[in-house]
Amino acid sequence: MTGFADILIGLSLLIGALFTFVGSFGLLKLDMPMKRLHGPTKAGTLGIGALLMAAMIDSFLSGHGTIQHILIMAFLFVTAPISALFIAKVHIHTGTCQKPPQPSEDSQWATKAVVDTQET
Amino acid sequence: MARTALRRLLPHPALTLILILVWAILNSSLSLGTIVFGAILGILIPQATVAYWPDVPRGIRFGKLVSYTLLVIWDILVANVQVAWIVMTKTNAKMKSTWVNIPLDIKTPEAITMLAGTITLTPGTVSADLSDEGHCLLVHALDADDADAVRDDIKQRYEARLKEIFE
Numbered sequence: 001m002t003g004f005a006d007i008l009i010g011l012s013l014l015i016g017a018l019f020t021f022v023g024s025f026g027l028l029k030l031d032m033p034m035k036r037l038h039g040p041t042k043a044g045t046l047g048i049g050a051l052l053m054a055a056m057i058d059s060f061l062s063g064h065g066t067i068q069h070i071l072i073m074a075f076l077f078v079t080a081p082i083s084a085l086f087i088a089k090v091h092i093h094t095g096t097c098q099k100p101p102q103p104s105e106d107s108q109w110a111t112k113a114v115v116d117t118q119e120t
Numbered sequence: 121m122a123r124t125a126l127r128r129l130l131p132h133p134a135l136t137l138i139l140i141l142v143w144a145i146l147n148s149s150l151s152l153g154t155i156v157f158g159a160i161l162g163i164l165i166p167q168a169t170v171a172y173w174p175d176v177p178r179g180i181r182f183g184k185l186v187s188y189t190l191l192v193i194w195d196i197l198v199a200n201v202q203v204a205w206i207v208m209t210k211t212n213a214k215m216k217s218t219w220v221n222i223p224l225d226i227k228t229p230e231a232i233t234m235l236a237g238t239i240t241l242t243p244g245t246v247s248a249d250l251s252d253e254g255h256c257l258l259v260h261a262l263d264a265d266d267a268d269a270v271r272d273d274i275k276q277r278y279e280a281r282l283k284e285i286f287e
């Protein structure tokens with residue numbers, strides 16, 4: 001029984017390491033700033049998720065099991081999109097990406113609208 | 121009168137419950153002391169933050185929220201593998217990354233926040249901006265042949281479900 005759990009922990013660690021690696025590799029390989037933003041989303045979701053899963057199984061095996069790891073995952077999932085959103089907003093501001101299309105409703109994207117009011 | 125007093129004490133009842141639960145998990149215990157201190161936090165924190173979140177979301181269907189969460193976790197797993205494959209095998213020149221403009225049917229801030237978060241968490245798409253009146257969402261897709269297909273997929277798969285949950 002312990003053998004099976006050990007295999008499960010090993011597999012989770014491998015999957016986590018693999019996706020964290022692909023995320024970092026993507027960050028290096030991709031050429032445009034907005035494309036690069038896609039690399040770390042993998043490390044932040046499945047990479048961290050699988051590593052925490054391994055830690056959680058291990059904590060249950062060693063006798064003092066906790067589900068605190070789920071909290072780490074929950075906080076990451078809540079906060080990661082915010083930082084991604086802010087990086088994307090910076091790219092829109094500084095113009096280091098393709099120009100986004102006009103919104104089909106309303107007059108302007110919120111990030112641009114702030115710039116316009118400051119300029120006038 | 122009693123209702124308004126209760127409102128003032130607990131501006132966000134669900135947030136209070138979540139804070140007690142988080143505090144109990146953080147301490148890994150369910151003792152009375154943990155619950156009481158969790159309750160103190162659960163009363164003080166919503167009161168301190170109510171100025172930034174004045175409207176209480178109503179009529180949230182929690183059953184559907186759970187099934188939505190499971191669907192998103194499954195999609196994250198599938199999309200992770202897909203995007204890892206794209207990153208490892210496709211050259212930069214062959215990747216067609218585009219902006220996608222998504223007109224929104226959902227109106228409540230909580231639902232839009234959930235949708236934007238879901239889009240960013242599923243690899244391959246990042247939500248980048250909201251239009252100034254909040255009727256459109258700007259999404260960046262890493263490799264999409266057809267921007268309209270991405271838009272329809274997100275609208276059907278996530279937005280329709282969020283509309284049922286929040287509105």
